[in-house]
Amino acid sequence: MAVLAHAEAGEIAARLRTIPLPGHQDLRAPENGLVMLRGRVGGDGAPFNLGEATVSRAAVRLASGEVGFGYTLGRDGEKARLIALCDALVQSRDFGAVVERDVIAPLREQLRVKRKRQAEETAATKVDFYTMVRGEG
């Protein structure tokens, strides 16, 4: 599910359109708010408040009863609703496998490719130290 928070709302919506969706309703309409982001002193010590981030959240219930929650950084309430819908669908016996296969897995692969590319560009900037040997060996 973490992969959905990294995707764009449009990408999730486009993939969901390929699935005949069951009836569902908003349990909590999308809303925007803040989350205080915390770091740790020295990176590994006691927590401290670094600053806030905008966050959207929503909750969706399928007609069959499954409840899904959607949380994501940013102010895109529709994205939170789509994540909540996916969260509800993956719990459903009828839709879990197809949502994993047609929505989550392709987005996971897309994220993997993007991160691999970035890691390769980063790796090219790694310093290779070498030692100059002076005089006659």
Added chain:
Amino acid sequence: MYVAVKGGERAIENAHRLLANVRRGDQSVPELSLDQISEQLGLAVDRVMSEGSLYDRELAALAIKQARGDLIEAIFLVRAFRATLPRFGASEPVNTGAMRVQRRVSSTFKDIPGGQILGPTFDYTHRLLDPSLAEGFVPEAPAVAEASTAPTPRVTDILGRDGLIETSPQAGDGASVGDLTREPLNFPADRDLRLQNLARGDEGFLLAMGYSTQRGYGRNHPFAGEIRFGEVEVELIAEDVGFAVPLGAIELTECQMVNQFKGSATEAPCFTRGYGLAFGQSERKTMSMALVDRALRARELGEEALAPAQDEEFVLSHSDNVQATGFVEHLKLPHYVDFQSELGLLRKLRREFAESTAVANASNAMKEAAE
């Protein structure tokens, strides 16, 4: 008698209309999009997010556009915006050790596990203006190399294994995390509040304070143990869900400053540390923050605290550029009544001065005449 002065409304309205036009500039020049600001002025966006204390690239870009590039004004706009939203909770503390590193350098060890990774940096550029950037510049595609799967442990963790550096202070059981957006700052302030204050503090102020420690005003012998920049995952324990939900990733810069020793009769000497953490790629900010964090630990480490950077009340009370600009800039708002009373007082003092001078002159004149 109190006389209300009215009549500014139309002038204010027209001034704002004029501002909107001046902000837009020559309308034959294409308008800036928020994407352009976010993509091409990314470090300005990072600064506005850090000091505005709100991680939202799009909002920061909008603030920069609205503020005509005045970053402190943009920070002010972002701070005002954050006050309009409810808070859902606090994240789990981010794990910077698990950062997807895009840049990571250490000035203390050449051969750190994971290596020295330069990433996108101004370091080693010649700082010569580049005319080719003026228009139509298309950069060469980035070079690629096989991505390493080797972990990139923090340099402080490596030093910590041999006990050569102090350990980070841990939170007591059930200890709450101080939040200066909720309670006013009191002194002495604990490290959590100091770091929160510095994280949203003005980069220029912290740079000057950090620099002052290097020049001898509270010297603490710093080495940049490590600076890393990259993405970390954020999780929130959502009350309605009952467990940690992933929110996505944010970009952070972290600086671990390694400073000279402390020790005692019972403890072997070890390096001390200063810490910096900020949103986005904010290297100068986190380095300055780490220097000042270390300087502010003078009391805790039993050092003489004589320099400005070691004075917690001085540093923490003046680091916030929104507060500072509010107080400095309010001077340009009408102070007509205040000024009238000052003027009245000054006239009275001058009258008294003139009278006493006249009396003195008269008595001198009499004295001279008598002689």
